[in-house]
Structures are given as structure tokens and as C-alpha cells.
Amino acid sequence: MNTSSLVQKVWNFCHTLRDDGVGYGDYLEQLTYLLFLKMAHEYAQEPYNRDTHIPQGYDWASLRSKVGEPLEAHYLATLHKLGNGPGMLGAIFFKAQNKIQDPAKLSRLVQMIDAESWVGMDADTKGDLYEGLLQKNAEDTKSGAGQYFTPRALIQAMVACVRPEPMKSIADPACGTGGFFLGAYHWLTRPGNKLDKKQKEFLRHNTFQGNEIVPNTRRMCLMNLFLHNIGELDGEPSVERADALIGDPGKRFDYVLANPPFGKKSSMTITNGDGEEDKDALTYERQDFWETTSNKQLNFLQHIVTILKDTGQAAVVLPDNVLFEGGAGEKIRKKLLENCDVHTLLRLPTGIFYAQGVKANVLFFDAKPKDGKVHTKGVWIYDLRTNKHFTLKTKTLKLDDLRDFIDSYHPENRHERQETERFKYFTYAELIARDKASLDIFWLKDDTLDNLDDLPPPYVLQLEIIEHLEAALASFRDLAVGLQR
Secondary structure (H helix, E strand, C coil): CCCHHHHHHHHHHHHHHHHHCCCHHHHHHHHHHHHHHCCCCCCHHCCCCCCCCCCCCCCCCHHCCCCHHHHHHHHHHHHHHHCCCCCCHHHHCCCCCCCCCCHHHHHHHHHHEEEEECCCCCHHHHHHHHHHHHHHHCHHHHHCHHCCCCCHHHHHHHHHHHHCCCCCEEEECCCCCCCHHHHHHHCCCCCCCCCCHHHHHHHHHCCCCECCHHHHHHHHHHHHHHHHHCCCCCCCCCCCCCHHHHCCCCCEEEEEEEEECCCCEEEEEEEECCCCCCEEEEECCCCCCCCCCCEEHHHHHHHHHHEEEEEEEEEEEEECCHCCCCCHHHHHHHHHHHHHEEEEEEEEECCCCCCCCCCCEEEEEEEECCCCCCCCCEEEEEEECCCCCCCCCCCCHHHHHHHHHHHHCCCHHHHCCCCCCCCCEEHHHHHCHHHHHHCCCCCCCHCCCCCCCCHHCCHHHHHHHHHHHHHHHHHHHHHHHHCCC
């Protein structure tokens, strides 16, 4: 079966299951479990003959030999058994559940996966199929999966600017479904960039290290990487199921590419003696942080500075409040400008993230030795927000929309940049003299303020109003939580 036919076959079955109330996320989970088992079965055969650590009686052969209710019962037992397994096996099946309640449809899904030879497919075919499902899942706003999905065009642009090199490590402390890892992987394996055997081995086993605390998202990330030939079937997972902010992991990385979770407050869910759940704000007490705060983004920013090598580079998506917030925000900004070379800020347009009401930016900075010197000479700011309008459906952000930024960034040598209408340079002295050392800077004129004829279409205005209201509601919720403490 050719690629397009296989993709269509998988999609069609997804639509069939949706009629039974099985969403993209649940379908993705079941597909992940069954694909992993089928590929493990194939790797156990000639010519691979690999030990997959899957217990006999809980493997692919035991599943495909059953139908109807016996299949459903055995599938449940298999998920439970494998969830206690070692390494990648246990990570993929951690707290796994069956979401397909119709045994006949479960049997059809098993037959559909069994009909193909998945190991023999190239990584692009398998990867594109899974990435397509992840994007569809992100678009399903009811599931909330969009918060773990960064627009792929933005990832491509960030990677094209940073230009990661072979034999160097890449971290993402909130890696979601693995978008930044795959963006870097595609950059390193791009046509014309030949890797030798040693570089390929390093790329597969040692390049990527991530954290993802949501089990379902973590398993999808691991499967996404595995389908792109990153990691080993019987190896240890490169994505830890742990809160990255808890402490200094001790490891240092050459690059950090990340889009930390939106929402100002870090929190944990606590169950009291009556079985009722409540959220309690988390404040991380870390000696390596400049400031103690419950602001999640400020904590991630400080954590990223910690885990970079002295020669490390970072590109991080951050919300507007990180640029202008007072108190801990101001102190952290000043420390960041002093201790790192903060050289580029991309002001992102609205309407590109699945989490509504987000006004975000990409901050590019390089780590520097802790020698007491001020390392930021100045920051180049690119305004992709003023007079730019995007939506998630009708006018999505494409890589072409970011071409001018990439050209302006001048990744070949960022010290040879030129100012343009959208790209301006602000010296360290200018920035530090601003109120609260704010990086929230605009200079372009908003055309819609003067000419009503140039107003965006009504649907764009409607979306912007919704985004502003949702952002305001989120702020009020944070305030309410603070007042209750």
C-alpha cells in the first residue's frame, strides 16, 4: 500500500471511531499502543532478532489471535502488564487504558495495523502520519491538547535561526509531543547535510533530552520520536516523566529549544481527606534561581539558564508578561540581560496558538561565563505582530510568513544585521533605562487606528476580542487564587 492510501486508511478509521465518541486523543493513544506492539513484533523477527522485553503471552501475536470480548479482555490485561515494564516499554504503557469500548472496532484496528509492515517504512512516512494525527488532536479544542502543540512553522523558523550542529545536545524542559526535537532532527538530517556513522548514532541516542509530566502527552512524544527513528525500542526513554522545575538536573546542554506551558501560576493538585481536589500554588525554592516566584514562565526561564552550557544557546517562546512584569519579573530580566547575551526578540502575532488569548514572543539568548560582566550589548527586536493577522483555520501561520524574520536574523552571522521597518536595535543602556527594564517595545504604527476602511475582517476582530477577554479572565483567575491564600 502506498503512503497516501495508508494515511487515508488511518484517517478513515479515526472518523469511524469518532462516531462512537472516541476523540483524536483517545484514538492516538490506542494507535500508539498497538503500533508499538506491532513494531516490536516485527523487530523480534528475522533479520533483526531483537529482544524487545515484551513478555510472552502479552505480545502482538497474542492480540491478533483473538476477536470480540476475549480480545478486549486480553487487551486490558496486556496494557496493565506492559505498564509495569522497563525502559521505553513501561514509559509508553504507563497508566494505559482502553478507550475503544466496541470489541468489533478494536478488532478492526488490530487487523488494520497487522496488515502493514511498519518497520520497513521510511521514517518520513511513519512520522508524517503520526504528526498529522497530533495536529488534528491539537485542533480539537475540547480536548485541550493544543496547549502541548507548538505551530510547526514557528519551530522550523526557530531551528533555522539557531542552526543546531551535529554531536551537540538539545533539551526541552516542557517538550509536549516533541515538536522541537523533530524540528531539530529534520534540520540535522536535511538534504545536503551528510552525517557520518558516529554523528548518526549520537543523533539517535544522545542528542535529545526532555521532560513532560502529562503521561498521555509523554507517551505520544516518545512514540513520535520512535517513529522518526530516534531512540531504541528496548532503550531508556529520552523524555523524563518529572517536573523539570523541581531541581537542577546536573546536566548541561548545548541548546535549549522550548515553549513552556502558558499560564502564570505553577500549581499542583492536592486531594484532601474527603477526596476533594484543590490546586495549590507552587513556589520553587532553588539556590540556582535568581528570584523565588510562583510565575511558571519566569521559573522556566531561570531553569533554562541553569541547564545551558557556558557556550549554550536558547530559543524560548514566552508570553508578554515576562517582558514587562514588575517585581520578580523585573529582577529576572535584569539578571538575564547581565548574565547572558540576550540578542534577539521576535514579537509573535496573535491567532497562531491553540491556547486562546496568548500574546507571545520568542527570546533568543546565549549563555555566557559567570564573570561579573554585563554580556548583553543590545537586543534586536522584530515586530511580526503589528498589522499582522492570523487564525488557526482560515489564515494559518506558514513558514513563508517567517522568511523575512529568518533573513533579518542573519543566522550565517548575526553580527552583520541591518535594521528594517520591522527589525530594530536597542542598546543595553536604552533597555535598562526603561521602566522596569521592559522589553515590551513597539514602534510600528497600527494602521487600523487611523483608517476604518483598513480594519481586519469581522471574523479576525471577533477572534481578537475573544482572545483579549480570555486573557483577562485568566488574569482574574490568577488574582482570585492569590487572594484565597
